Amino acid sequence: MINFMKSNMNHFSYEDWKKYFEKNNTHRLAIPFQNDTLTDKEKKLIFSSICKFEQGEYSDGKHLKKVADIFAKKIHDNDYKYCIRWFIKEENAHSGYLKSYMEHYNVCVKENVVLDNIFRKLRKLAGLRCEVIVLVTAEIIALSYYDALMNATKSHALKAICRQMLHDEIPHIMFQSYTLSHFKNKFYIKFIRILFMQITSIVTWVSCYKVFTSAGWTFKKFMRNNFYYLSQSIKLSTV
Numbered sequence: 295m296i297n298f299m300k301s302n303m304n305h306f307s308y309e310d311w312k313k314y315f316e317k318n319n320t321h322r323l324a325i326p327f328q329n330d331t332l333t334d335k336e337k338k339l340i341f342s343s344i345c346k347f348e349q350g351e352y353s354d355g356k357h358l359k360k361v362a363d364i365f366a367k368k369i370h371d372n373d374y375k376y377c378i379r380w381f382i383k384e385e386n387a388h389s390g391y392l393k394s395y396m397e398h399y400n401v402c403v404k405e406n407v408v409l410d411n412i413f414r415k416l417r418k419l420a421g422l423r424c425e426v427i428v429l430v431t432a433e434i435i436a437l438s439y440y441d442a443l444m445n446a447t448k449s450h451a452l453k454a455i456c457r458q459m460l461h462d463e464i465p466h467i468m469f470q471s472y473t474l475s476h477f478k479n480k481f482y483i484k485f486i487r488i489l490f491m492q493i494t495s496i497v498t499w500v501s502c503y504k505v506f507t508s509a510g511w512t513f514k515k516f517m518r519n520n521f522y523y524l525s526q527s528i529k530l531s532t533v
C-alpha cells in the first residue's frame with residue numbers, strides 16, 4: 295500500500311497540479327495488444343466489472359466544470375478551472391483504455407450500471423464539495439479494483455492498463471483531497487465520507503467480488519485497503 299504522506303504532491307498548489315496534468319497528458323498509454331490472449335473463463339470473470347468501471351470513468355463533466363468554475367472564482371484561483379478540465383480529460387482517457395480493451399475482445403456489454411447512475415445523481419445533488427466527495431470515494435475504490443484486476447488474469451495488455459490507472463488515480467486522490475481541504479465543516483465531511491465509503495465498498499464488493507477473490511483478495515482486505523486510503527485522504531484534507 296502506498297503512503298501518500300511521503301509524496302511531494304502533498305504540497306502542490308493548483309498551479310503545480312495544472313503543470314502535473316499537462317505533463318502527465320504527454321505520457322498516454324499505448325496498450326500492448328500484441329499476442330494478448332484471454333481464456334473464456336477469464337473473459338467471463340472480468341468483463342462485467344470492466345464494463346461498470348468503463349462507464350464510471352466516462353463523464354462529459356458538464357456539472358463538474360460548472361461548479362468548479364464557481365469555486366475557482368470564490369478562491370481567486372483560475373488554475374483550478376484548468377486542473378478540472380485536465381482531470382476530466384484524464385478520466386475519459388481511462389474510460390477509453392477500457393473501451394479499447396473491450397473492443398479488442400469484441401465485448402459489447404451494455405449494462406444499466408445502477409451504482410454508476412447513483413454516483414452521477416449524487417454528484418449533481420449539490421456543489422463542488424458533493425462532487426469531489428463522490429469522485430474521491432470512487433477513485434479510492436478504483437485503486438483496490440485495478441490492483442486486483444491486474445492480478446486476476448495473465449493478460450499483459452490488461453496489466454498495462456491497470457498499472458496506468460493506478461499511476462494516475464493516486465495523484466487524483468491527492469488532488470481531490472487538496473480541494474476538500476478548502477471547505478469548512480471538516481467533521482461533518484469526515485462523517486459523510488466514512489459512511490459513504492462503507493456503503494459504496496459493500497455495493498462494489500457484491501457486484502465485483504469474483505475479480506477480487508480470483509486475485510486472492512478477501513472482503514476484509516478490500517475494506518482495509520479502502521479505509522487505509524480514505525484515512526490518508528482525510529488527513530490530507532484536514533491539514
Ligand SMILES: [Fe+2]
Nearest residue numbers: 351385388463
Ligand atoms: Fe480514472
Ligand SMILES: [Fe+2]
Nearest residue numbers: 385433463466
Ligand atoms: Fe480518477
